[in-house]
Amino acid sequence: MDASEKPLYKQIEDYVLDQIDKGIYTEGEPIPTEVEFCKLFNTSRATVNKALNILAYNGVIYRTAGKGTFVRMYSMDKQMKKLMGFTEQMKMLNVDSSTEIIGYSRVKADRIPKVKELFKLGNDDFIHKIERVRYVEHDPIAVECIHISPKVISNLQVEDIGGSLYKFIEDTIGVKIGSSNFVISAMNATDEIKSMFPCEVNVPLLKYEQETFLMNGVVFEYNEIYYLSNKYQYKGSNFR
Amino acid sequence: MDASEKPLYKQIEDYVLDQIDKGIYTEGEPIPTEVEFCKLFNTSRATVNKALNILAYNGVIYRTAGKGTFVRMYSMDKQMKKLMGFTEQMKMLNVDSSTEIIGYSRVKADRIPKVKELFKLGNDDFIHKIERVRYVEHDPIAVECIHISPKVISNLQVEDIGGSLYKFIEDTIGVKIGSSNFVISAMNATDEIKSMFPCEVNVPLLKYEQETFLMNGVVFEYNEIYYLSNKYQYKGSNFR
DNA sequence: AAGTGGTCTAGACCACTCG
DNA sequence: GAGTGGTCTAGACCACTTA
Numbered sequence: 175m176d177a178s179e180k181p182l183y184k185q186i187e188d189y190v191l192d193q194i195d196k197g198i199y200t201e202g203e204p205i206p207t208e209v210e211f212c213k214l215f216n217t218s219r220a221t222v223n224k225a226l227n228i229l230a231y232n233g234v235i236y237r238t239a240g241k242g243t244f245v246r247m248y249s250m251d252k253q254m255k256k257l258m259g260f261t262e263q264m265k266m267l268n269v270d271s272s273t274e275i276i277g278y279s280r281v282k283a284d285r286i287p288k289v290k291e292l293f294k295l296g297n298d299d300f301i302h303k304i305e306r307v308r309y310v311e312h313d314p315i316a317v318e319c320i321h322i323s324p325k326v327i328s329n330l331q332v333e334d335i336g337g338s339l340y341k342f343i344e345d346t347i348g349v350k351i352g353s354s355n356f357v358i359s360a361m362n363a364t365d366e367i368k369s370m371f372p373c374e375v376n377v378p379l380l381k382y383e384q385e386t387f388l389m390n391g392v393v394f395e396y397n398e399i400y401y402l403s404n405k406y407q408y409k410g411s412n413f414r
Numbered sequence: 415m416d417a418s419e420k421p422l423y424k425q426i427e428d429y430v431l432d433q434i435d436k437g438i439y440t441e442g443e444p445i446p447t448e449v450e451f452c453k454l455f456n457t458s459r460a461t462v463n464k465a466l467n468i469l470a471y472n473g474v475i476y477r478t479a480g481k482g483t484f485v486r487m488y489s490m491d492k493q494m495k496k497l498m499g500f501t502e503q504m505k506m507l508n509v510d511s512s513t514e515i516i517g518y519s520r521v522k523a524d525r526i527p528k529v530k531e532l533f534k535l536g537n538d539d540f541i542h543k544i545e546r547v548r549y550v551e552h553d554p555i556a557v558e559c560i561h562i563s564p565k566v567i568s569n570l571q572v573e574d575i576g577g578s579l580y581k582f583i584e585d586t587i588g589v590k591i592g593s594s595n596f597v598i599s600a601m602n603a604t605d606e607i608k609s610m611f612p613c614e615v616n617v618p619l620l621k622y623e624q625e626t627f628l629m630n631g632v633v634f635e636y637n638e639i640y641y642l643s644n645k646y647q648y649k650g651s652n653f654r
Numbered sequence: 655a656a657g658t659g660g661t662c663t664a665g666a667c668c669a670c671t672c673g
Numbered sequence: 674g675a676g677t678g679g680t681c682t683a684g685a686c687c688a689c690t691t692a
Binding site for chain 1: 657658659660661663
C-alpha cells in the first residue's frame, strides 16, 4: 500500500469500474470471483470483499452467495451518487453553465424566522442572503435564494460566490461539507419569484429546498432553488 | 452468531440506532470507541468497524481518525434511505393510507412505445397497465399509472395489487427487487390526469417517474405517479 | 462435492489528533 | 505518547448454488 496513494480496496473499485467502462465486464455477466481478485491484486479476501461490497451497495454490481458477482444493467444514470453543487453537476454533464448574482444582502435574523431557528441565531445576527440566476447554455434555468450562517462565515465577498459555493467553502475556508437534506415540491411562481427571473415564467416551478451541514453537524446554509419545470428535472436512484 | 438470526454487525448497527433514538447517544457527542464496542459485544474490531462504517455511510454518525465517532445532527428526516413503496413509506410515517384501483388492462406494446422499448418487448406482447388512486387519511394524494413487464409476471390478478406492489412481488412471485431510477418534475395536470382524480385539481402536480429493476438487472416495472403539490413533497438526503 | 459470497477472528501497522 | 479510526492479513466456518 506504500507505492500508491490510494488504499488498495479503492484501487480494486476503480479497476472494476474501468473494466465495465471498457466493456470487458459486460451487463448481466459475471466478473471474477473474490479469490481470483486476491491473486490479481496479491491481497486478502477481506480487502477484495470490501471493494466489491461497496460497488454492490452503490448499485454497480450485484452479488449472490453461491453464484457469483454480476454487472448490473443501467439505463438513465451510470454515475454513483455524490453530493454535488450545480456547477459541479453541470461540468460532469459537459454542459456550459454560468451563474449571475442579482442580489447580495445581510438580513436581520428576525426577518426570516425559519432560517433564524435553523441556524440557531440571536436577534442581532445577520444572515447572508444571496440571490442568483442559473444559466445553462445562456438560457435561464432557475433562480436561487441562498442563506449562509454568519456563525460559519462572518465576512463574505461577492466575488467569492460567483462559481461553485461548495468549492469556495472547502477550498478557501477549509471546512469540510458533510451532508444535506432536501425537499422537492411543485408550485406556481409567486410575483416575487417572477420578478427574479430574466424571462417570462409560464410553466410551474420545481422547488428544491436544501439545508447543508458541515462534517461536525453544524448547519451552514439553507437554499431555495426554483427551477423552470420545462428545463430541469431531478434524477436519482435507490438501491436495496 | 448462532443464537440470533441477525449478523453481529447488524446487531451493533441496531444497537447504536436504538441508543440514538433513546437519547443516550446525543447529537454532536462522541459514542464509544471501536475497542469499547469490541468489549461490549465480545467481538473483533473488524466487525465493529464494519457496523460503524455502514452507519457513517448512511449519515447517521461521522468519524474522524484520531478523534472518534460522533452522532450527526438531523432536522428534516432521521430515517436511513431505503427503497420503499408508498404503502411501506406511509406505514413508517404512522399514517393511515389506502389505495383504490380504478383501472386494470393489458395494453398492446405498440400503444406505449416508450415502455415497449424499456421492457424490450415484441409487437405481440401485452403490457400490464394499472391505474390507482392513493389516499392518506381518506384524502386523495396522487394518481398512479403502473406498467408491469409481461416477461416478469405473465398473469396478474386484480386482488394481487391492492396493497404494496413490492411486497406482493417479493413474497408471492419470489423475485428480489434490486434498484430503481427515478425522475421528478413539475407539471400542470392534463385533462386525462384530471379525469383520474376523484377531486378537483387546481394545483400543479409533482410527477414521479420510476423504472424498477430486479436483482439481475431486468426491468420489471415503469411507473408514473402524479402527486398533488399541496399534499406531497419528496424528501431526501445526500452524503459525501 | 466444489465453489461462491457472508461473516467473523485476532492480530498488525499506519496517519492522525490531542493533551 | 496514548488513543483514535483507516487499512490490511491470513486464516476460519457457514449457507447457498450448481453440477
